[in-house]
Amino acid sequence: MEEKELKWLKLDNAAKIYPAARRRNWNNMFRVSATLKEPVDPFLLNQAVTETVPRFPSISARLRKGFFWYYLEETESLPRARMDTYAPLADIRFKDIRKCAFRVLYYRRRIALEIYHSLTDGNGGLVFLKTVVSRYLELRYGIEIPHTDGVLDIEVAAPEEELEDSFLKYSGDVRMSRKEPSSYHIKGQINESGYLDLTCVTLDVNDLLKRTREKGVTITEYLTALFIMSTLEIQKREGNGKRFVKILVPVNLRKLFLSSTLRNFVLFVTPGVDPKLGEYTFDEVLQSVHYQMKLDVTPKNMRARIAANVKSEKYLIVRIMPLAIKNMIMKLVYSLVGETKATFTCSNLGNVKVPSEMEPYIERFDFVLGAQVTQHNNCGVVSFGNKLRINLTRNIKEAKLEYEFIKALKAQGIAYTLEGTRVE
Secondary structure (H helix, E strand, O other): OOOOOOOEEEOOOOOOHHHHHOEOOEOOEEEEEEEEOOOOOHHHHHHHHHHHHHHOOOOOEEEEEOOOOEEEEEOOOOOOOEEOOOOOOOOOOHHHHOOOOEEEEEEOOEEEEEEEOOOOOHHHHHHHHHHHHHHHHHHHHOOOOOOOOOOOOOOOOOOHHHHOOHHHHOOOOOOOOOOOOOEOOOOOOEOOOOOOEEEEEEEEHHHHHHHHHHHOOOHHHHHHHHHHHHHHHHHHHHOOOOOEEEEEEEEEOHHHHOOOOOOOOEEEEOOEEOHHHOOOOHHHHHHHHHHHHHHHOOHHHHHHHHHHHHHHOOOHHHHHOOHHHHHHHHHHHHHHHHOOOOOEEEEEEEEOOOOOOOHHHEEEEEEEEOOOOOOOEEEEEEEEOOEEEEEEEEOEOOOHHHHHHHHHHHHOOOOOEEEEOOOO
C-alpha cells in the first residue's frame, strides 16, 4: 500500500514566536466554545468533526520541527472529542501539539475547541467552531444550514486566499519602531496546581451599547478603559510605584485589509495612561483610549507595524540560522520585550453572527485566553444575542483584577452577573 504524502505549510509571520517562546507552564493555546440548549451527543459531534476538519487544512495540523523553522503538517489522525476537564486549557503538553495542535472537548451542553495559536487566531478559530457546530446541528436535528456568517461549505476545498500568510501580502515598505515603555504587571502567588482560575462576567449588550454610543466610543474601548481604571487602583493600593498601565488589544486586520485568511492575522495596540501625570477620571481614561485607538488602528500604521515584523525574518543571517539558535534568540527577546509592554491582554472577538437556522439551538459563545509567563491575568470577550461574556483568567491565587473590575462596573452603574471565583 502506497504511503500518503502529508501536506505542509510554513508558519505565518505571527505564528513563529509561539513555539520558540513556549515555557513548561505556557503553550499559548486559546479556547472558543458554544453552549447549546440541549446536551451534546458525543457520537454525532465526532462525526461532525470528522466531516468538517478536511475543510480546514491550515488548522487540522500538527507542529513539526525543521532545521531552520517549525512548520505545520497535515495531521495523520484526527483527535476524538473527549469529555472536558474541570479547568480550561488544562493538561496541554507540547508533545501533544506536535501530534495534533487542536483538540475537541464537550461537557453537558458545551462544545469547545482548544487551538494552538500557531494555527490561527481567535477569529479563525471562531469560523472553525461555527462550521463544526453547524454540521453537528444538521446531523442532530436534520436541518439544513446555509453557508453564511462564517459557516463554511465543507464540501468544497479551501481556497488559496484562506491559506495565505496575509502579513507577507500586506506588509508596508516603511517599518514602525516597536519601542515603547514597559508596563505595570499585577503580582500574586502562583497557583501550584498549574490550573487557571476562570471568572465570567456577563453584561447586557443593549445597555452597554447605549453607554458607548453616548460617549462616542466602541465596546472594546469602553472595556479597556474599565480595565485600566481597575489596574490603576491595584497599583495605587499596593504602592508599586507609578508605572504605565497599558492593555494589549488585538486588532483583527481582516477588516482593514479585506483578507479572507484563516491563519493568524492580528496585530496589537497598547492603549494606556501614565500615572505619573496625576489622578484620572474614568472619562479621561476613556477618551484617551479612544483617541489612541483611532490614531493607531489605520491601514498605514498597521502596514508599518507588519513591516517591522516581516522584514526582520527576511535578513539572510536569520534565514540561514539553525532553528535551535533562532529559538534561543526569540525566547530571550520575548522574555525581555514580549510581555513587558502591557499589563495584560483584552481580546474582543465581537458580536458572533450565525445563520438564523442555528440561532434557536445556541445559548452562548465563550472565548478564553490562557495566562502567560509574567502576565498573570488575561481576558477574552465575545457577545451573542444580547449577552456579552467577559472571561477573566489568572494563574495567581489573588483575584485582584476581578475584584477591582467588579468595583469599576458598579461605579458606572452597570448591571452584571457573575460566575466562577467569588470576588464580591
